[in-house]
Amino acid sequence: MIGASLGAAAYERAPEISRILAGAGPVEDTRRARLSAKADAILTLSGIGISFGGVTALSDVDLEVKSGEIRAVIGPNGAGKSSLINIISGLYHANHGTIAIDGQPFARVPANRLARLGVARTFQNLALFGGLSVRDNIASGRVHTRHTSFVEHIAGLPRARREDAVIAEKTDQIVVFLHLEAVADRLVATLPYGLQKRVELARALVAEPKILLLDEPMAGMTATEKAEMAGFVRAARDRHGVTIILIEHDIGVVMGLSDRVAVLDYGRKIADGTPAEVRADPAVIRAYIGTAEGEASDELL
Amino acid sequence: MAVQALDAERLPIDWQKLALPAVLIAVAYGLIPTYASSYLVEAILLPFLALSLAAVGLNLLTGYCGQLSLGSSxxxxxGAFAAYNFNLRVEALPLVATMILAGISAAGIGILFGLPSLRLRGFYLAVSTLAAQFFVQWALTKFGWFSNDNPSGVISAPHLTVAGFSLDGPTGRYLLSVTMVIVLTGLVWRLVNSAIGRNFIAVRDNETAARVIGVPVLRTKLLAFAISSFIIGVAGVLWAFTYLRTVEPAGFNLDRSFQILFIIIIGGLASIRGAFLGAAFIVVFPLVLSRLGAFAFGGLFDSGVLDMSQRIVLGALIIIFLIAEPNGLSALFDRLKRRIGSRSS
Known part of the structure; x- marks a missing residue:
């Protein structure tokens, strides 16, 4: 069919494609060297497998994430990227394997303790609280630091007021950091899509997590919005030192932004390394061109 | 600097916001006790106040926290039967303490029947709250102890005294009722504007995201059930002690639960003002309809026809509201205010 012939054509142009991939953006080598020298893994997945009703979404996936790096996970549609992030955040429970977050091993990550473990995430499809203002949405990202009861809040006791003040200050900082001042008091549901994505990033960042999971943060954005978002993600790492795990469809963005890239295909990890290594890996080119031909070539060209 | 400037700008708006409640309180304590006829108090204000408070309670649970309940009644x-029993069985218990204990009893039952909400959502949860509706009515009828062995399960209001003042007259009961409503509504207003209220909304709008950012989802839901049931329980005491004076378990049937749900749908979900607007509508609407009907059709418009036409019109209105104005009278009110504001400026 059309897709297949397109795929075959793209396969013949493989060298050209890798040249395009290579041009996606330079990452300073010094920073990467510094990172690998500081080889403490903040998140380790070993032998992760999960299946849904007999369909295997992930099998035997290992992933090691070093503190302070931007780690991308890419792969064609249905490769298991979102399953992986949902397992790390405890929304799915893996059938096999263990996850170690900052040295603590888990067979099942407790989702309700995730924030206190120092992990924050965004969602592929927006998961904001439509009935709250932008500021309140962002402030909710620090809810795990609260210790006051409803009685203290109703009575307006000093402890509750202090807690509110601390959170308001952190929220204001993030609002400024992500340039959301102009819309801070608007209901989040009234914002355009790109801004809502940014509010979700803000809600995750205000928690001051050690690990930040971004599930397709640039999906559905315009090129300008993507570049802006990439800038914010990089700035978040550089300024707050947060470790970032990034799932993204846009390969150009991923290669320019990340320190290391893992590639999933049909639930297996087929490549792992620096953007340059992954780019040159024939298995990756085959996976992208052989399975998701239409989409992959759209993105590449 | 920028923050301070914003605060300074906000202050006059806050005064404007306080003006309306101040006027309402002046009317509630000045105008009404002095000038209102006992018909207005007994037939309109007392049921309005009790239903408003119940609707505020349900709105907390359904409007703010997103947990649909059909067990309000x-x-x-x-609340009503607990107050009756506390009053009967505990010597010299002050009326306000009775009401608070009744509210706490209702909160306990509310938590119990809120437990399914930890697993069930939306429509399925609503069905499970029906269990509360049927179980409570059954238990109150079945066990004579609750109504002090009255053969038909009827309870009568005790003498109402606060600090030595008798509140048995219409004005006294009105003052008791309006004070409880104002105090509890004030507390709910504080709650929904606090971090806890925002947790309620977070659970309503996206439970998964709420869980991941660390909102204690289970605790938040049960808290919503507890506080909501407390307030609805006190509303039940007002209903039984200040409005009807004599109630039986059958008076708290499923129809009443639906009525309170309709109040918050018509008035506006997640809006305290909506609970009052909706309750006013529900109380005044049948009276207006019966006057209009009698005017238009004379003797043909008897109580049977009234009841029927009331149901039809109410049903139609709920459908219209759900389609045309899902945010209820409260949103309609806002739009009207904006239009008047833009015309005058």
């Missing part, structure tokens, strides 16, 4: 019944 059961929690009203628990």
């Amino acid at each position: 059961a929690f009203m019944a628990v």
Whole structure:
């Protein structure tokens, strides 16, 4: 069919494609060297497998994430990227394997303790609280630091007021950091899509997590919005030192932004390394061109 | 600097916001006790106040926290019968303490029947709260102890005294009722504007995201059930002690639960003002309809026809509201205010 012939054509142009991939953006080598020298893994997945009703979404996936790096996970549609992030955040429970977050091993990550473990995430499809203002949405990202009861809040006791003040200050900082001042008091549901994505990033960042999971943060954005978002993600790492795990469809963005890239295909990890290594890996080119031909070539060209 | 400037700008708006409640309180304590006829108090204001408070309670649970409940009238019944028994069995218990204990009893039952909400959502949860509705009515009828062995399960209001003042007259009961409503509504207003209220909304709008950012989802839901049931329980005491004076378990049936749900749908979900607007509508609407009907059709418009036409019009209105104005009278009110504001400026 059309897709297949397109795929075959793209396969013949493989060298050209890798040249395009290579041009996606330079990452300073010094920073990467510094990172690998500081080889403490903040998140380790070993032998992760999960299946849904007999369909295997992930099998035997290992992933090691070093503190302070931007780690991308890419792969064609249905490769298991979102399953992986949902397992790390405890929304799915893996059938096999263990996850170690900052040295603590888990067979099942407790989702309700995730924030206190120092992990924050965004969602592929927006998961904001439509009935709250932008500021309140962002402030909710620090809810795990609260210790006051409803009685203290109703009575307006000093402890509750202090807690509110601390959170308001952190929220204001993030609002400024992500340039959301102009819309801070608007209901989040009234914002355009790109801004809502940014509010979700803000809600995750205000928690001051050690690990930040971004599930397709640039999906559905315009090129300008993507570049802006990439800038914010990089700035978040550089300024707050947060470790970032990034799932993204846009390969150009991923290669320019990340320190290391893992590639999933049909639930297996087929490549792992620096953007340059992954780019040159024939298995990756085959996976992208052989399975998701239409989409992959759209993105590449 | 920028923050301070914003605060300074906000202050006059806050005064404007306080003006309306101040006027309402002046009317509630000045105008009404002095000038209102006993018909207005007994037939309109007392049911309006009790239903408003119940609707505020349900709005907390359904409007703010997103947990659909069809058991409101059961929690009203628990409040009413608990107050009756505390009053009967505990010597010299002050009326306000009785009401608070009744509210706490309703909160306990509310938590119990809120437990399914930890697993069930939306429509399925609503069906499970029906269990509260049927169980409470059954238990109050079945066990004579609750109504002090009255053969038909009827309870009568005790003498109402606060600090030595008798509040048995219409004005006294009105003052008791309006004070409880103002105090509890004030507390709910504080709650929904606090971090806890925002947790309620977070659970309503996206439970998964709420869980991941660390909102204690289970605790938040049960808290919503507890506080909501407390308030509905006190509303039940007002209903039984200040409005009807004599109630039976059958008076707290499913129809009443639906009525309170309709109040918050018509008035506006997640809006305290909506609970009052909706309750006013529900109380005044049948009276207006019966006057209009009698005017238009004379003797043909008897109580049977009234009841029927009331149901038809109410049903139609709910459908219209759900389609045309899902945010209820409260949103309609806002739009009207904006239009008037833009015309005058």
